Amino acid sequence: MFKKTRTVEAVKSVSFGIDTGETLGLVGESGSGKSTTGRAVLKLVPVASGDITVAGQNLTDLNGRALRRARRRMQMVFQDPYSSLDPSATVAASISEPLMVHDHVSARAARTRALELIELVGLRASHADRYPYEFSGGQRQRIAIARAIALNPDFIVCDEAVSALDVSTQNQVINLLERLRTEFDLAYLFIAHDLAIVRHISHRVAVMYLGRIVESGPAERVYNEPAHPYTQALLSAIPNPSPHRRSERRIVLAGEVPDPARPPSGCPFRTRCAFAMDICAERMPEHTAIDGGGEVACHLQTSGPELSGAPLGDLTAAAIRPA
Amino acid sequence: MPRPKKPEEPAVRRRRAGRFGQLARRFAGNKPALAGGVLLFVILVVTMGAPLFAPYTPEQINIADRLSGPTPAHWLGTDALGRDTLSRLLFGGQVSLAASALSVAIATLIGLPLGILAGYVGRGPDWLLNRASDILMTFPALVLTIAIIAVVGPGLTTAMISLGIVYSARLFRVIRSATLVVRQEVYIEASISIGTPGRTILLRRILPNVLPPLLIQISFLLASALLAEVTISLLGLGALPPTASWGSMLGQAFAEIRGTPSLAVFPGIAIALATLSFNLVGDGLRDSFGRATRKAEG
Amino acid sequence: MTGTEPSGSLLSIEDLRIDFVTDRGWVNVLNGVSFDIGKNEIVVLVGESGSGKTVTSLSVLGLVPRAHSRKTSGHIWYDGKDLTELPIGELRDIRGNEISMIFQEPMTSLNPAFTVGDQIAEAYRRHRGGKKKAALARAAEMLDLVGIPNAAARLRDYPHEFSGGMRQRAMIAMALICEPRLLIADEPTTALDVTVQAQIVELLIRLRDETGCGILFITHDLGVVAELADKVVVMYAGEVVETSVARDLYIQPKHPYTEGLLAAMPQQGVRGEELPTIPGRTPEPWSMPSGCRFGPRCSHAVEECGKAVIPLSVVDNGRSCRCCRSGDLALGGVR
Amino acid sequence: MLRLLGARLLTMVPLLLVVSFLIYGLIALVPGGPETALAGSNPTPEKLAMVREQLGLNEPFLVQYWNWFSAAVQGDLGKSFVNGQSVWSAIAGGFPVTLSLVILTLLIAAVLGLGLGLAAALRPGSWIDRTATVIASLFMSLPYFWVGMMLVLVFAIDLRVLPAIGYVPFAQSPTDWFLHLITPAFALAIVPVAVVARQTRAAVTGVMTEDYVRTAEAKGLRPVRLVGKHVLKNAAVPVVTAFGVEANRLIGATVVMEQLFALPGVGKLTYFSVFSRDFPMVQGILLITAILIMFVNLAVDLSYGYFNPKIKAT
């Protein structure tokens, strides 16, 4: 599996590792580079520099046939259930594809296995010869998952795998993913912008902003004691269903996400940060370890007067004004 | 008290059918398309079965019975040489349809693989092929074809090959842009992520998904090519006598248009019906595929 | 029939029933939708995808595609007029003027061929007349109001030069430029990031407070509802299954579907636990179950549910519910 | 805009070079030279050799091409093999006729095609739509020269309301200009009318379902403004594209049409030159039409930027 080394460099010096059976949640705003990161892990986008290591095998320099072979260990489930399946192929054909490609099994054997997988993800074998347009979003996502686990991979990137689904369906798919993870000892890179879902499924969470990971750590710590102002804002923006907490102040970030092609100097978040200091415009903050586990990249932690490896928690109400 | 009605029974029963089965169902549900399809089928049957249906051989001359209007012996009359118009129409259809099929086949043979290649590979090959199609598109197809025939010598095959080459540029464009669309579909990326080799992706993923625009384009090109055949034969550059083609029949009829107008009317109708059927089928395919796609989009 | 009409109601939808023609013939899409929106009130319409939220909102302004649809019953009362029967010319005078709308897709709801300013000013000129220049000045004011910096300059931008959040704000500016009495916002935040979503919700609440307009807010996210709703209307498969004051709905839902929705909210889950789901899936419009439409998926269903059509009935103090067991069930709300 | 135009014009230069090379080569490299056409009805071998010499046909091909091309760039397309007329002036002489014909044809296509297409699109499924669709399908299927012939028989021969042949310059008498061109133009227009109508219908119905049209409708806009402003501009791209394609196709169709109507245009010149193996003329015509088509394509491309600012941005 991923070793805890600087394994991936995607977008801009993004590094993380995932252990066997572990789920890493990756959150952030649209355009922050989550998908790119996920795709870089599978080498679906060219990686300019850095290493990707899966189970000790370095993917970085693999190409062509070797890369294709290596891909059987890692799979991906995409966001849009409507476009991630070939509309002109039957469900069974889509699920068989990896089997035929990698195991060179006969069409019949592939089909038998495909039927098993269809049952495994909670569909009926009678669905095998249908076409994707005959399925609901949730069912399609199940089919995509069946395809992803067909080769018993070690690792699956779920790029917003449930974002397009209704709450109830979303939960069904999440439950399925969890079941499969425990059953097959899978590792997930779970990309989502819905922080509530990520909290539920992830062991650890990484928060991206403008192509960088600004904070990472065990899910509990990040959610309960966010150390980066951006994480803080994100968390406060989660719509809260409880009518009792309605009066709580919410941090509304001012302005728009800057153009990723022309990010601000220094800390990328400084243009929208309520705590921005002079130094934030000058230098990119370093990743610093933090109490309770994980790292954060924020000058408040290193150069700031008050925080130093402490969560941001209590400060917010007083210090952050709504925009 | 609101009394909700019982939901109506679906008008069409849900039936197990593949994607193309679905398509066929939609196509059949589209009246003009169905009419076009039936028409095309009938035209194909009677022309391809010409030896069975035709009352005379198309070259049988009977100068004594020339330029007769429709009679019981010659339902559609005879031409200047006394040949039976109906028989010539049936056999001529073979020639005209085969000629348009030839040019479209050539266009497909060139345009389809190159279009997929350019769309899928991109970069250098794409640039090069695009420029090549730019150049081809810069020539007026008919003028170029006439010029080529004028130097190479007449003959339907030459004409249709050169037309096919010109058409290939059009087809190339359509296939290329369809491939570009398909190429950035997530399911292609999914296949790549699975480790499927490029060749398999091209054949199993891209090709089936560019079939809809291909089929639509082919049916329209067939209509164009048929008209082009007629034009070329009209100018005397097409089918070599005594072979009948709808175009050469129309050309011959033009000489007699005042004396025996029916001579121009029947090939005209045949051409119009065939073109109409191609166009209707093309429209029908587009609508059917279109709806399938829209549905797939949610 | 619906409950008594609140006298202060701004808009009142009464037993609305709409069919659509599809591949499978006419299918019923809205079935007896009734609810009111009061002045200065924010009503939130929630429901799963395909439950008929958008069709409901479109029918208020008569924007349901006529060629494919038919209204089989119902009224939409506004200012003593039935909007569904109003001549199209009069309805056009109301559109964008007294009642305006924001749509689900900020990315596609602005015309790519014209500048943002042009499109915002257009609504103003249509209803208030005047010179283009004045309308543009007003448009700049509105853009500023919805929080777009450097508004006057951005008027000349084309939609593709705006980010999603900015486009949605431009849409809001367009909707508000004639100071409507009712604003209909159809999932205005669904396509946006959480942080932007929060901005928009804040903006709408502020606008309601400032201008006093009523708002019909449509969403499928119960989380958002809690943030701003005065009243909640829950839809399922084309029917209103429950209406309630927001707070009560969360504490004690009356309809099993509402209960299921609340439980399924991800915010409710605990790590490691199986997430609660509602079994089955929403019925297709052409194969609606008889009786209670939620019946086949309902864990509380009894034989009676499948038999007769269940009316939307008042349960207590302004709440109504479409469940034959609403009296005897005690359902759980938000933890 | 000007920069874009400049850039596009620049990219046309290499294209033109390749095209001109192909045109020249295609015509000149064929076995059996053009000299027989020139040497008259009883040529002797000496006479043929002399003619070859005069035409510079004994030079290496590349030299011949270069001589031709460099002269062409300076506006000298050579002389007709058949009658010694300057190719350029022959083309220039026929150009107004063909241009008149094409413009009138496109005008008819625009008026009828847009009209039919819009009428159909605004009431999809109605009898207007069905009628328009039938008309379009029918127009698309009729051979245009056949239609032209029939129109002449009816309007010129039987009814005697229109002239059967010939051309009158616009400057001389706009009415006569119109009367002489209307029959061939209408016959030529039937296919463009059908194509434009279908394209318009498809584009407009497509745009009508766009979210932004609903937005505009929700603003209370009245249909005229809604369609006239919001729909048309967005539906324009495929329609304009269709116009471009049809303009290109028309250039070929005029060859037949000008023949049938004895119109002294470039189409007739093409026919005449091709059949009399007047190679410099054929080369000149192909070159000029190729350049024309390039400009038509350029204009179409540039119009995209106006109709869709997003395209301009990319």
Add this chain to the structure above:
Amino acid sequence: SGKPGDLNPGSTSTAAGQPAQNVACPPTDKGAIDKNATFTWMYSVANTSFDPDKVTTSNSWMYLFPIYDTLTRLNANGEPEAMLAKKWEVGDGGKTLTLELIEDWKYHDGTPFDAKSVKANLDRHRAKGSFNEQALSDVKKVDVSGDSTVKITTGHGAAPLISILASSAGMMMSPAVFDDPKQANMPTGGSGAFRVTGYDPATKVEYTAVKDYWDPDALNVAKMVFLISSSDNARLNAVMTGQADATFLRSAMYQPAKDGGLVVCQKPSLASFTIALNTSHAPFDKKEAREALNYAIDRKSINQLMQGFCQPGVQMFPTSYYASDPDLTADKYPYDPAKARELLKAAGVPSGFEFTLETDNLESYTSVAELIQANLQQAGIKMKIQPVELPKLMENFSVNKTADAVMVQQKADADPSIQIAAFYLKNGFSNPGNYTNAKVIELDAEAKAAQSKEERAAVYKKLFQEAHADAAPPVTLCHLNTPLAMTGKVQGVEVYVDGSRQFRGVAIKK
């Protein structure tokens, strides 16, 4: 027989349903002429040059006759008449021709028309590279004696010259413009009744009458316009709508023109449909094979196809022409496939043979070819048809000599000797197989030297007998008869027996 006759109700025909052979065009009614009128003629083929030495085909003469008067003139019946030469005389045992010229006439550019200028013209015409070089190849020298007398000396005989000087070889052009290349497009040195005042090569030529023309009776209009369209229908339409005054007709257009109320007139011409053979391609080298071909073609049905406008014939010229054998009538080669098969056996190809016939790609040619194809099939001869454009046809047959056979419409030339040279003599333009027959060669020389027309006629009769005996190519199919169609206003248009189109004296009724 029935049908075709029915289609020609106006015909006076008997068996083959042929229209009347001579229908005269309306003569000029001197009293009712509109001298300011314009006469518009519509033709199928454009002009190639306005310089009589630079034209490339005799088709172009039509465009030149109004501009350049010729020394002699052949009237519509093919008889020589005075023109710029008011008198002539053959002398020196038939070797010289002395011309006496009209006086007080000037070229259009003001240069006086005199003997000196005539000599200059004739010398230019016979110079190397001139179109007329071959026609005048027998001329040895031209002498000027006095202001208006010219004497031409020939090698073999002067008789042919009388008609040759009525063609482009006798056209007179101002010597002042000889070297002006612009003359090809805008002639200014003409000697005829008209000047060109407008020219659009593929479309039209406009002529305006010159002032004080030397023969005022021959000039009855103020303007002439020649329009060009190769579309038969367009031409007929133009006359029917009155946009043109006259045009020529193809057979299929005859009846519609009459039905449309047009005046249609006609006369047999010297033009014929012929199949020229390349005798170097077997079995055309065998007399029997050529004979078989003649027997295997049903000439009557061709005439029927042409609606009676192509009289069956088996020799180069129709029997009505002086240069012909009156006994060689069409029944010399009755349609007889069985006989053809026998002859094929004799030729050593008992099971028939295959060849390709190249012909003009116009519908009027290909349908004849198709008919012949069906005829030959009966005799076991497989003929493929290859339609090509005219220049290509000439190139394949006469220049590259690759074609087996071509079917063409053979136009009469200025003198029979020219046509004979093309087909029967070595290196003849239409004789790619170099077919030769010693007797024919001998008789040809004799005819050239003959003193009188009668004498020539007798020689030609023998020549064509010999040719027939040897089944010499070409295979003549029929003699064409191309009618003219015109509006009721037109007068004085005549059908010229040699197939030339001349409008001398044309008039428009008031």
